[in-house]
Amino acid sequence: MKWASLLMFPLLSMAQVTPAAIAKSPNEDWLTYNGDYAATRHSPLRQITPLNAKSLVAKWVFRVDGAKKLEASPIVYDGLMYVTNTNEMYALDALSGRKVWYYRAAGAKGTRVNRGTAILGDRVYFVTADCHLVALNRMTGNLIFDVEYASFAGGYTTSIAPLAVKNGILVGVAGGGSGQRGFVAAINAETGKEMWRFWTVPAKGEPGSETWGNFPAEMGGAPTWTTGSYDAALNTVYWPTGNPWPDFYGGRRPGDNLYSDSVVALDADTGKMKWHFQFTPHDVWDWDANENLVLVDAVFRGKPRKLLVQANRNGFYYVLDRVTGEFLHARPFVKKLDWTTGLDDKGRPQVIESKIPTPAGTKVCPSVRGASNWMSPSFNPATGLLYVVTLEQCDIIVASAKEPVPASGFRGTGNEGIPTEPGKFYLRALDVLSGELKWEYPMPGPGVMWAGTVSTAGGVVFSGDDDGNLVAVDARTGKDLWHFSMGHSLFASPVTYMVDGRQYVSIAAESAVFTFGLFAPAGQ
């Protein structure tokens, strides 16, 4: 009978995660995939510094049962951490690593990895591999809704960490390698109803459709598989898009293939496009532009400007005006770059004919994995440096003019590495305005990593490396401060947060989440 009082408990309202709170992230919490809407992944936390980073110790490890390749960037709110794996989510006590609840989307199809969560109100959101958006109560894991936003049977699949913008949850799809038509959709966070959808490949007759010849828009690709950025003052969402399909053969899709390999600036309320910029027109190298879009406000050439920067897979670091989309500057950030003689004053590359893949195979630099990829860069406004994991590598790319069939595994054929020239990873610090290399930290290893970075006001940059270490380096110099080997390869980017006045750093390794903090004597 002592439970009677509990059963009568009134349904008190829970603390709500408001859009205003998300706009202030990261602070003690980490509320979006990249921590902030600007995708700087820069935390104001300053407890961990270059002087004390050597005292970092492991605090807890949470093994994700059955996980083969965790790629999620955790979200942390009010002492609770949310981590996703394929078709499932865990809520963990961020202080102890203990599981609080677990949700598995029963009946979900597809085995694609998952990159994380969005949080808004009293709910957390994630996508299943078969393109359902799932809303759960953030404290209990109770299911609120499960809605399909793209057809798995029709070939769609996804891995994206959704983004909460205003009252919408923004989602995207994979499909650059399988011939689906990309889109960004805003789904009402309360009801699960779709509010708008922007197709990244224009339908026949729409502006931009002339850049495809007669190629069907439904097979165009230009997928939206990574999380975009948002500028509340401009009411604009910036979303990166991937490659046109088939990846390596462009003969059937003559033209620039808009809006593949681009950034599209969308009205946050309607999804209408304000402007676009295409990094790699008529891509035949699979150089998705899905790398993070970092929003930076700075004085550029003597004038305060709202900028958007990206270290693109094609090897160039770009600086754009994010109000107008104007191309301002670009500069290679890898040495192995041989496909172009350079960019014109609009940012359009002049492609070297001999670098277009042929059936016999063509050596091209950077490799298909790209000079960088979806591993998250970070930007520290105090140093003016962008920290980006880069890959120096070339590939042999083979093209085929075979009739393309969507969702058949056909990508216009593919790439192979060059055994005598293995890829080498570096953490590089670029001047955010010029793209000039300020320092680099080599990351020797087997060439398999996809881990990114987090920057902190304490002056420490954390990054996964190619040998399964989380490393801490000095933000100003790149000097090694600390490392810890997790015995796993790394495919995710670290985050930092604070609980009970102490700063922590977490990263998902292959099959477990590791959390570190400064050494504190037992009982403290």
Place this chain on the structure above:
Amino acid sequence: MRFLILVLTAPWAIAQMPTAPEAVTAGGQLYMGSCSGCHGKTGEGSQGPSLLSGRASRLGDRALFGVIRNGLPGTSMPDFPLANEKVWQITAFVRSLTAPAISANVGGDAARGRAFFFGEGKCSGCHMIMGEGGYPGPDLSNIGAERTVHQLRESIAKPSARIGDGYRGATATLRGGRVVRGVAKNFNNYSVQIVDGGGRLHLLRRSELAGLELTDESMMPAVSNGDAVTDLIAFLARRTTRPYEGESR
């Protein structure tokens, strides 16, 4: 060659397990006469092993058919050399014992069950279905695909028989005297995570607590009205988050 033909035409090799409700019912009658003495009326096991868990529950349909028909030499499981049709009916009934409620034939009135769940029964005070209802009991949005009819019946009529992970009643008394009451999502010697009746989560360190009581008695009152139980089962058996597509064996 003759052997091959024999194998290809062996009736149990080509027959399919019947799915019609009548076949399951007929199988149930045969089961009660020949099998329940050892395996229990609901397959829970007595002299013979449980059919609800363990090896028997993992056998494929054809393997199960073979065991029923031919027995297990060296054990007390005898052969039942009945007509194949009848063996298949028993197989179908045994399979239904472990089938998710959504795929079982249940009686009762689902609409009345819904009304009871959200009304008189006050189930929705603690349980939620697709966002409708309360805390801190288990979310039942997909319960029809996760539990058998037998398990549903047990949970409704004897809630303390089995308490799911994360739903043990907990009362934590903090050093300042504040009391937090709810279900323990998890606990160990160092921390406890409690969801209270308002759906709020309390992340507590054991060092903050003056006491922690965990109970093995369910917080849920039993439903004793047989008609209400049947109607609730009818309602809950159909609760799935996605259309149920079955599982192949």
